[in-house]
Each structure stands twice: as C-alpha cells, then as structure tokens.
Amino acid sequence: MKYRFKMEKGEEIKFIGHLDLLVAFQRVLKRADIPIDYSKGFNPHQLVSFASPLGLGLTSKAEYGDFQLKEDLDAEEVRERMNKNMPDGLYISKLVKLKEGVKNTMTSLERADYEIYFPDYITPDDIKENLDAFLNQKEIVVMKKTKKSTKEADIREDIFSAEDISHDGKAVMKIYVSSGSTRNLKCDTFAEAFCKFINKPFEKYKFNYCRTQMYMKNENGDYVSLISGVEL
C-alpha cells in the first residue's frame, strides 16, 4: 500500500540537510515498527521519496512525500505511530492512502509558496513601496549558478505573485513561485533579486525562509496541494 504524507519541519531540525533528513525519516519508520517495503536488488533501500529537497536552514509547513508499506494499515494509526517516534521539529500533519496511478510527489510538483523573513536592514516600508514595481517588471534577470558556470536567467515567468505580509515591524513577504523539475525558482534567488531592485545589499546568511505549500496541477489544470484529491 502506498501512502502520501504532509510534514512540518521546524526550527529545531532545520539544520539537518535533505539526505540526513531522509535517513532520520527511515529511522522513524523503523522505531515505529512500521512495515516499510524495500526495493529489490543487491542493496535494498526503503521505498520512501520526498517531493523536493529543502535547503539547509529552511523551515517548512508543508513537506510532501510518498512511501510504500508491505501491509495495508490504517493511515491515522500509521501517522500517530510515526509522530510518537519523530525527532523534535518534525510532525506529520496529514497522511493518506494513495489512489492507483497517482504520480509521485517529485514528478507532480509544479509550484511552491515561501515566506521570506528579511533582516532588520530591510524595513516593511521597503517592501510596501517597491513590491508592485518589482513585480511589474517585464523581465527580472539574475545570475543563476549551475554546476559548471554562472549565467543570466530571466526569472519573471517563475514568479506567479508575491504579497507583503509584514507584521510587528518586521519585513515579511510571501511568494508564489514555480518549483519542480521543469521550472524551479529558489526562494533565496528571489530575495536576492528583490534586494538588488531596491538597492540594498543581499547578506544571505541573515535571511530566513519557510516553505508553506507545494502544488501540482489537477485534471482541470488548477493548482492544488500535493495531497488533495489523491486519497484512495
């Protein structure tokens, strides 16, 4: 039986990178004594996959992934047993059995939302006064790093929208951007482009981000969360 989960990743565990998180997740399944299925072959591994790696230092309200069990267990029971064995900062908020023929989260993913928490040298006013103008640009050219080189890329098309959600005197922005294997915009690339636009330095270690949602397209072409409409 295949399952899809939605998981939160909090402050306590945000410095654990993607591969280490996968191992930690597998150990949760072991401790919870959940009959996870293994791949066949010389080096069997647990059948667990995540939608998209989350960068080191980021938190998330909505990480998604799939796993396969040897048995057909009640989803709520699996969720409870897993949560009891979770390290601090990880929490499965939703778990469903998957319908036949649903593509895995990694290939389904098309869009993601993030919140950007700006450092103190960027004020709520900086955002209020500049966000519309930033979004109204025809093109937004940034330097994108690939493995081999750094080249110019236009990210305007990857930005669906962005909102000013500053509060308590802190500059905060919510962004809606493309995500996945075909088009992908990293939230820090967005933040850097915005800083450049308002002529402020981009001190990258002072920024915080939280991924708040991930979407796929349903049969009507609408963006829905990775866990909606997939339940058996």
Place this chain on the structure above:
Amino acid sequence: MYKKIPDEILLQVEKPARYVGREVNMVKKDLSEIDIRFAFCFPDVYEVGMSHLGLEILYFFLNRRNDTYCERVFAPWVDMEEKMRENNIPLFALETGDSIKKFDFVGFTLQYEMSYTNVLNMLDLAGISLFRKDRKEDDPIIICGGSCAYNPEPLADFVDVFYLGEGEVLYDDMLELYKKFKKEGRTKQEYLEALLDFDGLYMPQFYDAEYNEDGTIKSFTPNHPKARKVIKKVIVNDMDKVFFPEKQLVPFIEVVHDRVTLELFRGCIRGCRFCQAGFVYRPVREKRACTLLENTKKLMESTGHEEISLTSLSTSDFTGFEELACGLIDEYKEKQVNISLPSLRIDNFSLDLMQKVQEVRKSSLTFAAEAGTQRLRDVINKNLTEENILNGCKLAFDGGWEKVKLYFMLGLPTETEEDLKGIAHLSEKIVEKYFEIPKEKRPRPVAVNASASCFVPKPFTPFQWDAQDTYETFGEKALIVKNEIKRKQVRFTYHNTMMSSMEGVLARGDRKLSAMLYRAWELGCRFDGWTDLFDFNKWKQAFDDTGLSIAFYANRERSYDEILPWDHISVGVNKSFLINEREKALRSETTPNCRQKCSGCGAASFGGGICHEVQI
C-alpha cells in the same frame, strides 16, 4: 531554555548539525531540579565523539541520576572555532546550549594522545584557565578518564582529577559526596582532599616529582598524608549485571560508526605485547549472550538503526559468540539489518558465520597480521601463523571475497630487514592464494591493502622500556617494504611518521611535558590526529622553546630500575610480569592466552573475571 547559536553563524560553518544537538534519545531535564551539571567533553569533532561507546554508556549512566545533568561537548571544528572566537561565543554544551564555565564538573575522555591539545583548546574556548594553579573556587572540577589517563603525567598541570578505571564504579559515590560538600558550603580543595579516600582517583597536586640531572625521575612522592603511594584502577567485576543503556543517541549526520554498538566483554585474553588495551583492561569480564540479545532488542527499538556492531578487543574470543551471532542473525536477517563483526581473528575464523552475515549485506575482510615474519609475530606474542592467515584468506576467497585488508606495524622491537620484507612477501602470498582458485570462480580482481602503522611503545606493556624508532627510520623502513612489493594487486600505505613520533613522546611523557603542551597549543596546535592539521614544525618549536627533547621521551631505551612517570599507578598487572614478558619477547618465546593458562600477571587481584572462572 535552549540558547541557540545564531543562525547566521550556523549557516556559515560546515555541517551545522554538529552544534545543535536535539538528536533522538537526547536527555532533556528541568534545570531547576538539577544539583550537579556535568559536561562530558570529547576532545575531537562531533562525528568522532559520537561514535564512542564510552560516551554513550557514561551519558546515560550519569543521566539516570535525577540530581545530575550530563551534557555533551565536542571540539568545534576549526571553522566554528573561528566564528566562536570572533563573536565571543564560549564553548557550550549541546543539550542546553549553556556555556560550560559554570558547570560543576568538566570531564574529558582521553582516547588518544594526539587529542591533548584539543583538551587545552576546549578549556580555553570555555573561558576556563588552563593551568590548575590559575583556577578559582567557582571554576569547574576538571576530570579526565579514558585509556590515556593511565599515564596522566603530560596533563598533570592542567587537570584536577584523573579517573583510573571504569566509570560505573565511582561516579555515584563521588557525586553524592560532591552534593553533600556543596550543600555544606565546603571548598573545592576540601572536596579534592576527600577524594583521596577513593582508590582509582589520582589528583596530581598531592604528589611532587624530583628529577635527576639527566632528566629522569629521581623521586615521586605524595605530599599529603592521605595520598596513596600507588593508585589502583577500579573495575566492574560483574559485567552481566552492570548498568547498560537501553538507548543510544541517534545522530542526524553521518558519524564514523552509525550503528548500535554492543559491548561483549572488557579486557582481552590474548596478551599481544605491543597492545596497551590488552593489559590495562585486564582481566577479561564477559556478558552473557542472552543479556546481549536483550540489550540489542531494546537498542534496535529505541534507535531505528540498520546496523549492529559487536565490539570488544577480540570479538571471536567471546565464549558465547556462536549463541550471540546465531541469535542476532535469526532475529534480524529478515529485517534488513546488517551485522558487522570487527576484530575477528582468522585462527578461529568462521566461514559459515561470515557467509550468513554476508547474505544481508556485504562487509569487508580485515586481518591484523601485525608483523611480516613468524619470528617477529612470536616476539609480540601475536599467536597467529602464516598458515592461519593463508588458510583464512583461502576460505574467504572461496566464499566470494576478493578484498583483503592487512594491518602491520613498523619498528617493532628486534625488527630486521627480513621482517620488513616479510610484509611484502606475506601480502603477495595472499594474492597467489587467490590465483589458486579456478578462474571461473574469480570474477573480480583481487586487491590486498596492506597498511602499516608506526610502533609506539606504550605504558603498562612489556615494551614500555623500549626505544621507539625515529621518524626518519620509520620512513626508511616503509621504503624497504614498498620497494619489495612487486605485484600490482598489493597496495601499501603507512601512517604519518612524524605524528607517530609525537604520539610516542606523549604516551610515555612525564609532567615536564605540560609546559611543552601548553606551548604547542599557544603555537596553534589542535586536531593533531588529523593529518591535514598536524604541523610537526610547531611541535618541534614547542620542544625547543621549553628546552625539552623529543629523543629523550621517544627514542630512549629505559632501564628496568628507572622510575617511570606512571609507576605510581597500577592497572593490576605487576611490573615483574611485564619484565618477564619483555625478556621472553627478546627470546621469541610466546605466552599462552588467559583461557589456555593463567600466567599470573596480577589482574586476579581484582577478584573477578576470567581469573576466577573455573578452568575447564
């Protein structure tokens, strides 16, 4: 509340998970209910320290007490150290993030000599004065244990208490006493004096050393009426009943050994004459296989690990080995759990078992031959013949292995050129053994990796009086071996010769070395066990600046009547036994192992273990 290191810093260092704690099974306590705060410091980087079973045991042992909170501290890697110094962040404990400067105890485990500068560096990062004489009443008590504590003298000026022996024995009494003294408002000095009542604890301040003109020790005498002339280590007699944690910490990042670790027994029956562990951990005390199987079950459930490792000095000497191994295989074979069997000796190598284990996942084969000829193996009492080794390899090759690792040592006492060339010859004979099996049964090319360490004479071994080779000689010897290897299937590597030389100095050093260590630290030495960071020139300068000589400590043969810096410490093995063993070594005579015949080393005085088992 947990005080975090600023994100901005963690984002700029390699592997920030080293500094945030919060691992599964980490102990959390309410500080308002705690009387004693204990910092367990491992003087190396997180991944190394978190692979140390002693840390796991003591961590859960101390934390089982409601009045004590034991927290972990590791040496920050150089990038983090730089950030900490830049931002005035003192050394902190992982559990709470609190600075350890105000803890009651700061304990270090001394596992290898090359970590000594890290001990000093960690004290400095914590804001604690390095030298004992400079510390005040409200500074923590600095306590050191571990295998290197058996020769504590090089660290004598820095440390308050050396704990000689196994942690389970004294800590409860020591902490009770501490609590009582703290409540009564008595001083740290009064507490340290009260500790003189305990055997197994050595407080260097209560002893004075005088030296002869040649630098050797003239006298070493207690300066306090209660101070013992000889301090004897303390051990657990019944290993089957002693506390063993049902949990182990589960690190988030890959550490050196990512697995459940089972301790089968303490001590070793073998008595290899170069091996300090083989003498200082005597006598052999075993756990029962059924106890170990129970321990395993709980540990697997609480960690979710996928590998179990059996650790002890010579795993296959465990009397319950078959019962344990079969029990583990029965229980875990279906559960994708790998069983790793280090320290298997090839003379009772079980092909059947290895094949059973291999079905789960492939592991590698390692043989510790130690020396290249039978004569030299007899000198070191490594009761292992060339025939044993070759037969073991033949069995392994038939069973489908094709990679063999061999461990050797350069510079063993009485070594000749023939012994060195023997390393090459033995390695090549193993390759030839592989070609004896039919061609269709060897799909992959054979690979023999021979690696050599440089022999370091250690205290409490029969070779404690011997001169160590200089690093130049080690280099020349390595070349002799290298040039003798003709087959391309044999790869030969050897350990950093200069590092081995420094290890030789510190292993048998006296208290004069405290000044040298301080100078080395001042010059920037740290992480000296890491080849990339070890800087021999700084060490040489530290010696020059303090007027001491490397050769005096490392390359000088001692006479039997010289007062050795560790003579006031007893591990239970008599000096007369060690002298006899050395004489036998020089005659290439071997000594039977403890299970074959008791050789009367002195360890029977502890009243437990193999010395008192009924001989069958």
